[in-house]
Amino acid sequence: MTADLIGLIVGTLLTLMVLSYILGDNPLYRLALHLLVGVTVGYGVAVTVVTVLQMTLPALRGNSADRVGVAIPLILGILLLFKGFPRWAALGNFSTAFLVGVGAAVAIGGALLGTILPQTAAVGSIGTWLQQGLSGLVNGLLTAFGTICALLAFAFADPQKAPLRYIWKGSVGLLGQIGRWFLLAAFGAAFGIALTASLTVLVGRIYAVVMNIQQLLAWWGG
Amino acid sequence: MIYCPKCGTANRQGSKFCNECGSPLPATGLRCPTCGALNPVGNVYCDRCNTRLIPPGPSQPPEGEKPQRPAPIKGISLPSVPLEETARDRFSELQDFAAEAGGKGVAEEEIGPLELPSWLTGVEPASPGETIVPEEPSPLLEAPDWLQEVIGPVEPSVPGELTPAAEVPDWLRGLEAPAAPIAPEEAAPAAEVPAAEVPDWLRGLEAPAAPIVPEEAAPAAEVPAAEVPDWLRGLESPAAPIVPEEAAPAAEVPAAEVPDWLRGLESPAAPIAPEEAPPAAEMPDWLKELAGPTPPEGTPAGPPPFTFEEPSPPPVPSQEIAPPLPPGEISDWLRGLEPVPPEGPSERVPPVILDVSPRAAPVEQATVPPLVLEEEEEALPATGVELPDWLKVLEGEQPAAPPADFGGLVPAEIPEWLRAMQPREEVAVVEEPVESEGLLAGLRGLLPIGSGLDMPVTAKPVLPQGPSPATVARAELLQGLLSRPLVIPRAVPRETRRQSGWMVVRLLVGLALIAAIIAPMVVRLPFFGQPAAPGADMLFTMVGQLPPNTPVLVAWEYGPAEAEEMDRVAGPLIDHLLRQQARLVLVSTRMEGPASAEALLASRLADTQERLQRIANLGYVPGQAAGVREVIGSLDSRTEASTGLPAAQIEAMAGVRSVADVGMVVVLAAQPDDLRIWVEQVSTVAPGLPIVGALSARAELLGAPYISAGQIRGAISGLVGGAVYERQLDTGRGREYEYYLTSLGLAQWATAALAVLGALIFVFGGRKR
Numbered sequence A: 001m002t003a004d005l006i007g008l009i010v011g012t013l014l015t016l017m018v019l020s021y022i023l024g025d026n027p028l029y030r031l032a033l034h035l036l037v038g039v040t041v042g043y044g045v046a047v048t049v050v051t052v053l054q055m056t057l058p059a060l061r062g063n064s065a066d067r068v069g070v071a072i073p074l075i076l077g078i079l080l081l082f083k084g085f086p087r088w089a090a091l092g093n094f095s096t097a098f099l100v101g102v103g104a105a106v107a108i109g110g111a112l113l114g115t116i117l118p119q120t121a122a123v124g125s126i127g128t129w130l131q132q133g134l135s136g137l138v139n140g141l142l143t144a145f146g147t148i149c150a151l152l153a154f155a156f157a158d159p160q161k162a163p164l165r166y167i168w169k170g171s172v173g174l175l176g177q178i179g180r181w182f183l184l185a186a187f188g189a190a191f192g193i194a195l196t197a198s199l200t201v202l203v204g205r206i207y208a209v210v211m212n213i214q215q216l217l218a219w220w221g222g
Numbered sequence B: 001m002i003y004c005p006k007c008g009t010a011n012r013q014g015s016k017f018c019n020e021c022g023s024p025l026p027a028t029g030l031r032c033p034t035c036g037a038l039n040p041v042g043n044v045y046c047d048r049c050n051t052r053l054i055p056p057g058p059s060q061p062p063e064g065e066k067p068q069r070p071a072p073i074k075g076i077s078l079p080s081v082p083l084e085e086t087a088r089d090r091f092s093e094l095q096d097f098a099a100e101a102g103g104k105g106v107a108e109e110e111i112g113p114l115e116l117p118s119w120l121t122g123v124e125p126a127s128p129g130e131t132i133v134p135e136e137p138s139p140l141l142e143a144p145d146w147l148q149e150v151i152g153p154v155e156p157s158v159p160g161e162l163t164p165a166a167e168v169p170d171w172l173r174g175l176e177a178p179a180a181p182i183a184p185e186e187a188a189p190a191a192e193v194p195a196a197e198v199p200d201w202l203r204g205l206e207a208p209a210a211p212i213v214p215e216e217a218a219p220a221a222e223v224p225a226a227e228v229p230d231w232l233r234g235l236e237s238p239a240a241p242i243v244p245e246e247a248a249p250a251a252e253v254p255a256a257e258v259p260d261w262l263r264g265l266e267s268p269a270a271p272i273a274p275e276e277a278p279p280a281a282e283m284p285d286w287l288k289e290l291a292g293p294t295p296p297e298g299t300p301a302g303p304p305p306f307t308f309e310e311p312s313p314p315p316v317p318s319q320e321i322a323p324p325l326p327p328g329e330i331s332d333w334l335r336g337l338e339p340v341p342p343e344g345p346s347e348r349v350p351p352v353i354l355d356v357s358p359r360a361a362p363v364e365q366a367t368v369p370p371l372v373l374e375e376e377e378e379a380l381p382a383t384g385v386e387l388p389d390w391l392k393v394l395e396g397e398q399p400a401a402p403p404a405d406f407g408g409l410v411p412a413e414i415p416e417w418l419r420a421m422q423p424r425e426e427v428a429v430v431e432e433p434v435e436s437e438g439l440l441a442g443l444r445g446l447l448p449i450g451s452g453l454d455m456p457v458t459a460k461p462v463l464p465q466g467p468s469p470a471t472v473a474r475a476e477l478l479q480g481l482l483s484r485p486l487v488i489p490r491a492v493p494r495e496t497r498r499q500s501g502w503m504v505v506r507l508l509v510g511l512a513l514i515a516a517i518i519a520p521m522v523v524r525l526p527f528f529g530q531p532a533a534p535g536a537d538m539l540f541t542m543v544g545q546l547p548p549n550t551p552v553l554v555a556w557e558y559g560p561a562e563a564e565e566m567d568r569v570a571g572p573l574i575d576h577l578l579r580q581q582a583r584l585v586l587v588s589t590r591m592e593g594p595a596s597a598e599a600l601l602a603s604r605l606a607d608t609q610e611r612l613q614r615i616a617n618l619g620y621v622p623g624q625a626a627g628v629r630e631v632i633g634s635l636d637s638r639t640e641a642s643t644g645l646p647a648a649q650i651e652a653m654a655g656v657r658s659v660a661d662v663g664m665v666v667v668l669a670a671q672p673d674d675l676r677i678w679v680e681q682v683s684t685v686a687p688g689l690p691i692v693g694a695l696s697a698r699a700e701l702l703g704a705p706y707i708s709a710g711q712i713r714g715a716i717s718g719l720v721g722g723a724v725y726e727r728q729l730d731t732g733r734g735r736e737y738e739y740y741l742t743s744l745g746l747a748q749w750a751t752a753a754l755a756v757l758g759a760l761i762f763v764f765g766g767r768k769r
Helices: A005-025 A027-061 A064-084 A086-124 A126-131 A132-151 A162-221 B086-102 B104-113 B119-125 B145-151 B170-176 B200-206 B230-236 B260-266 B285-291 B332-337 B351-355 B389-395 B469-483 B493-522 B534-544 B562-577 B595-602 B610-616 B623-631 B673-687 B700-709 B718-729 B734-765
Strands: B553-556 B583-588 B613-619 B664-670 B691-695 B716-717
Touching: A005 B493, A027 A064, A027 A162, A027 B389, A027 B595, A027 B613, A064 A086, A064 B700, A086 B623, A086 B673, A086 B700, A126 B610, A132 B700, A162 B145, A162 B493, A162 B562, A162 B700, A162 B734, B086 B613, B086 B718, B104 B260, B104 B351, B119 B610, B145 B553, B230 B562, B332 B700, B389 B493, B469 B716, B493 B734, B534 B691, B553 B595, B562 B583, B562 B595, B562 B664, B562 B691, B562 B716, B583 B595, B583 B610, B595 B613, B610 B613, B623 B673, B664 B673, B673 B691, B673 B700, B691 B718, B700 B716, B716 B718
Parallel strands: B553 B583, B553 B664, B583 B613, B664 B691, B691 B716
Antiparallel strands: none
């Protein structure tokens, strides 16, 4: 019995144990769930040790530049461990501040230059729409219209004076209602995509189980 | 200035509390008998109700009255209250007067002891060379004992001076029983009292119209100044009369027997008729001497003879002194005081003695004298030299009042024993609490005392004798509940049916989905046509245009959980890249990413040497966006995960130091955020670098705007995209993709059918079903 065969058997059994949830909560499902969580955590720790520590600490034996480049993150990481001790938790604030500050700066810069500005420029470029033909134009107009309506759907305040109130209700209020339909369609599409992804996983798992059983039967038959 | 009765500190006029010790200071003012308002000294009428505060001026004395030399009544004086400013001067003047009178002995020689009432005789100390011969046994045997004690040892007196017990006036009866309440009906009507019974000397006292002549201008030849005591001069002054604050109630003394001016003191509202002025002839000689100088005739009725505001120089007795009156003209009440005519019934109360009233007697509002001086604390210093020993004992110790300049007024003196008999209001001084802590320490009465603090220290809580029946009942009920055996409630059968029903429904749904998924494996079902993926063609073109040996950065952002889908999406793209001889540099921000990459690549590239030439797995990059930013800037500084060698030593990493050295970035993302992070960071660091993607169906929504904007040059998503790309690539896995797509399509239709069926059941069957 080879390791691949053991892998097939274990994989098949674990898949069936998870699928037993169709009948409700049961010990087999719980056992598979606990195994998944435990293996995931163990794998994460192993990856961290092997990928980060084992590949980083040897640099301390290098030149001074390598030592500084490794020592500073190492010290910050050690200080972060003090967060587990309330009396010394303040020592970890330096590491936390460094992480939050650097992460926020990188994320904000990337979002600004990589998403906001390009997307804003793309929405305004009618030429891009026309390059894709009529469908592109309709798609672009629909995207722009849907974006505006979706934004107006969150305009909850309205003027109280009579003339302006009626104008507001007739324009912003109406567009906001349309925007809510756009949001409804977007949420429905997201749900459909999530359902499709789940069904895809289910299809793959059932396909894997069938293939494994065929292999086991082939091995059993010799 | 107001001197503190406790510490003697001088305080400003109007102060209520001592600046030194905080003790309450006596207030000075005239209290209105009608409304009770406190008026400043000098007010004739009340500021609030316009009631006259000072009695009107007395009637003029009759002409021809000889001014009598005042009898030196020692140890007793007319009721008056001095001002604190002039108390010291009064004291000194009284001392001078006492020395003068005692040295010359004029008063004693002219008046003689027989002219004094017996009780006053007893009060007066006998001169050394003078012997008082009692004519008759003292009628004081019939007097009450307390009065005998007040008077002192009974002097032998003439029998004719005996006063029958029935003739004891009411006010003396009041003295006899100080605690007895005095009924107001005892007061006689004012109309019944003849005005003629008022002695002249009292008229002299009430004559405010007497011209005030400076002492230097007074004719000393007729009336020697030494014969008139200074304190009586003070009484004659035209200023406002000084009356003790609380005099005897009018109900005790018949008002008709009181002189008019004194009646005016008692009841200011009562008009004083001039015709009721008593004739001066009815005054006895000894009283005339007591009365002092008579004001001249025609003196208009003016203000009272005493004043507090402006002390005037002591008035000089008038040159016309009222002649002594025959004993028969003396009023009855004065006869009782007169020692010579013993038969005179002393039913009238001299107003001078009005103050000698029981202290504890209740004072009614109607009996309050009209003029009340709010100064009880200041006492005139007593002339101890003139007091007998027994009175000195009664007098007690007095605080030494500072002598004050009274402007010539003779300070009146109230003996201590007489003042002690004055009825006075019992003012309850509530000792307010003193702050002992904080900034307000030392101040009084800042915070109210809580009710809890008012509880006596000795108070003890009263515990109930036993539990109430209701408590016992509750305790028994609780005990019964606790002693009851624990019974686990069984599941309701209806719930069981519902759970089993739900299980059946779930089982049916699961079986339907499994059947829909397995059916294409058994039977080939051409239900679905060829899939279409618009972005697949562009992606296929771009990858196909890559020159051989081009380094490609692959972001492997999915794990085993998404591998069933992502392997079918990313597999064709990886196969295409390997077919194009591209060198793959693998990086992942997920821990399971490198393992998933190794699993896929193991099935694609089994040769280890070729793998090292074509693939460099840089492993897991922590830090999300920061990690991506860091790794794309220094790809060669990392370590290859499968071999443990530095990335720079890997052949696949040749010439690759950063993201700028690669020809394409491929993002294999199952989560939308991973795609966004890679697009943002790569677009920021290398804007022109082409980015392509193989996305899951979930990440397709987020990737669409980037694809439309051109930030992602080409992408495939989901099983459909993978199937389309596989069909274009034609790696021999087309049947597998066909099965996947058919099974997925059937499963989606089954799901939709089950959802519609459930909705129909809910709509037509009701919520319970």
